Amino acid sequence: xxxxxxxxxxxxxxxxxxxxxxxxxxxxEVWEKGFDSIYYLGIGGTYAxxxxxxxxxxxxxxxPVYVQHAAEYYTxxxxxxxxxxxxxxxxxxxxxxxVVKAVEEIKTVGATLIGFIDAxxxxxxxxxxxxxxxxxxxxxxxKFFMLADRLMKNNGEFDExxxxxxxxxxxxxxxxxxxxxxxxxxxxxxxxxxRHDDMHYFxxxxxxxxxxxxxxxxxxxxxxxxxxxxxxxxxxxxxxxxIVEETTAVTLFIGEDEQRPLSERVANLLxxxxxxxxxxDSKDYPVAGISEKYRGRVLSFLLxxxxxxxxxxxxxxxxxxxxxxxxxxxxxxx
Amino acid sequence: xxxxxxxxxxxxxxxxxxxxxxxxxxxxEVWEKGFDSIYYLGIGGTYAxxxxxxxxxxxxxxxPVYVQHAAEYYTxxxxxxxxxxxxxxxxxxxxxxxVVKAVEEIKTVGATLIGFIDAxxxxxxxxxxxxxxxxxxxxxxxKFFMLADRLMKNNGEFDExxxxxxxxxxxxxxxxxxxxxxxxxxxxxxxxxxRHDDMHYFxxxxxxxxxxxxxxxxxxxxxxxxxxxxxxxxxxxxxxxxIVEETTAVTLFIGEDEQRPLSERVANLLxxxxxxxxxxDSKDYPVAGISEKYRGRVLSFLLxxxxxxxxxxxxxxxxxxxxxxxxxxxxxxx
Numbered sequence: 001x002x003x004x005x006x007x008x009x010x011x012x013x014x015x016x017x018x019x020x021x022x023x024x025x026x027x028x029e030v031w032e033k034g035f036d037s038i039y040y041l042g043i044g045g046t047y048a049x050x051x052x053x054x055x056x057x058x059x060x061x062x063x064p065v066y067v068q069h070a071a072e073y074y075t076x077x078x079x080x081x082x083x084x085x086x087x088x089x090x091x092x093x094x095x096x097x098x099v100v101k102a103v104e105e106i107k108t109v110g111a112t113l114i115g116f117i118d119a120x121x122x123x124x125x126x127x128x129x130x131x132x133x134x135x136x137x138x139x140x141x142x143k144f145f146m147l148a149d150r151l152m153k154n155n156g157e158f159d160e161x162x163x164x165x166x167x168x169x170x171x172x173x174x175x176x177x178x179x180x181x182x183x184x185x186x187x188x189x190x191x192x193x194x195r196h197d198d199m200h201y202f203x204x205x206x207x208x209x210x211x212x213x214x215x216x217x218x219x220x221x222x223x224x225x226x227x228x229x230x231x232x233x234x235x236x237x238x239x240x241x242x243i244v245e246e247t248t249a250v251t252l253f254i255g256e257d258e259q260r261p262l263s264e265r266v267a268n269l270l271x272x273x274x275x276x277x278x279x280x281d282s283k284d285y286p287v288a289g290i291s292e293k294y295r296g297r298v299l300s301f302l303l304x305x306x307x308x309x310x311x312x313x314x315x316x317x318x319x320x321x322x323x324x325x326x327x328x329x330x331x332x333x334x
Numbered sequence: 335x336x337x338x339x340x341x342x343x344x345x346x347x348x349x350x351x352x353x354x355x356x357x358x359x360x361x362x363e364v365w366e367k368g369f370d371s372i373y374y375l376g377i378g379g380t381y382a383x384x385x386x387x388x389x390x391x392x393x394x395x396x397x398p399v400y401v402q403h404a405a406e407y408y409t410x411x412x413x414x415x416x417x418x419x420x421x422x423x424x425x426x427x428x429x430x431x432x433v434v435k436a437v438e439e440i441k442t443v444g445a446t447l448i449g450f451i452d453a454x455x456x457x458x459x460x461x462x463x464x465x466x467x468x469x470x471x472x473x474x475x476x477k478f479f480m481l482a483d484r485l486m487k488n489n490g491e492f493d494e495x496x497x498x499x500x501x502x503x504x505x506x507x508x509x510x511x512x513x514x515x516x517x518x519x520x521x522x523x524x525x526x527x528x529r530h531d532d533m534h535y536f537x538x539x540x541x542x543x544x545x546x547x548x549x550x551x552x553x554x555x556x557x558x559x560x561x562x563x564x565x566x567x568x569x570x571x572x573x574x575x576x577i578v579e580e581t582t583a584v585t586l587f588i589g590e591d592e593q594r595p596l597s598e599r600v601a602n603l604l605x606x607x608x609x610x611x612x613x614x615d616s617k618d619y620p621v622a623g624i625s626e627k628y629r630g631r632v633l634s635f636l637l638x639x640x641x642x643x644x645x646x647x648x649x650x651x652x653x654x655x656x657x658x659x660x661x662x663x664x665x666x667x668x
Contacts, residue, residue, distance in 0.1 A: 334602060
């Protein structure tokens, strides 16, 4: 299978889940000290991940947890982000310019910074109060959600925490590679059908909204140089639907959390107005050993990511376009 | 001038500003009672307006004010929206399905509902605790910002409140029609150049972000049936920039609030990677009588709206496409 290293992918997920004692120690320490509010800080792909985890928490918790956009922070500011706040961030390079600027200002405020920073010794790693270093692609959401789960457990909102993580540890690593194998045929067919689209619309809701936002922008636009637009399922019905016709390329991601009905509503409409739509439903990817009641947490997103990884691998090969080249980003100053 | 009734537009703005005693009375009453947090509730266009005003407040205030998406509310929920919260909404028809559903749930929670509802006796008008009825198109932001300004005044964050509104009352109504006249030539040229674009990208930041979000979705897509994508200026640099080439149609809105530097950064980049870009800067539209220091508030958005109104009027005529027809919205059930 193209661009697929089963052993490594299993090890990557196992390793991410094995970060739990470290994450628990951090969370329990800041919990003990107390806090006024919690911010997931990001820009671009990490902003998308922040939206995913905050939507996840909102559905289950009364904790004051918010998304904070890095560039909006150092321009507009946020006076409710105080010395008693906790700020959580993630970075592969540890050098993302806007995040560095935001973190520098947050340090003057005195909030506690928790960073999942993949590059040891990088500027962001140095500035954070707590740092977790685990450079495995595709594990950002596991880290963000794991931290969130510990917060909710400490807040008395996740009694099944231990059971849930036991299931993930036992079944997630293999479950995900099995899902990816299952998705490969679909990924090839989708890539063949859409790799020259003049425009592709991606729709999602719940914790899949951040996923489609990121998929359209960080994968199709940034990596594959293909035009795409992401739109929240609820927002699609308030404008964007009017430009959909028979031939418009539309893909709907359906997840398994509280906002599933919003995506289902779009699924019901699409066949009546479009003949070029695709529905990717995480429900179509069963994972042995993981309880039904837990699928709407991080799993449904991770399954969607398995599917899109297959699409991207085939688009890369068919379009003869290496996903790691950039026209402009970090090519020159602007 | 096409689709331009100077007298009516002046009267509309005057009338919106004349709502102030009514808005002040409402705000002062809820202020007196106390509250834990404030939510601007919306979907589609009203969600965009909510984003504008909350960004505005974040830059100037420590009040706990948030955007709450209507459909996310009745699916995911928000446990921090309580009986002690204030919820502000706006609706032209007073019947927007998702907002009605959200409001019904909010009523069971017991929060105080303030509605700017244009249709008297509509279901939303009946459900709100406070209702302001003033059906004049293009005044939603004035209403939302006016309420915000009173909150900030009461919170000791807007000492110049009276002076500011005196300037608006004296100079805004005429200032806006003068700006619109000034923008008409540009609007025609822009419409001629872009009315058949296969895709158009709109970029903005600060309180212009909600404006470009809404302009792309509620005007180009929904009303003109033209493909468009909105992207925040800070996010544009984290993905979308890679699909921009010489011929890509890109329009950047530059406002005058704290996030202006984020748009200026894009303005510096665009000429190097694109030959089909347009910059609309609210600074190019002076308004006599309104102090420089107040331009970044509601004015810079209203000026942008003057410019886009001219574009839309010409697109409508040139494309022979009435802006008030819909393919799907409210045409059948879905």
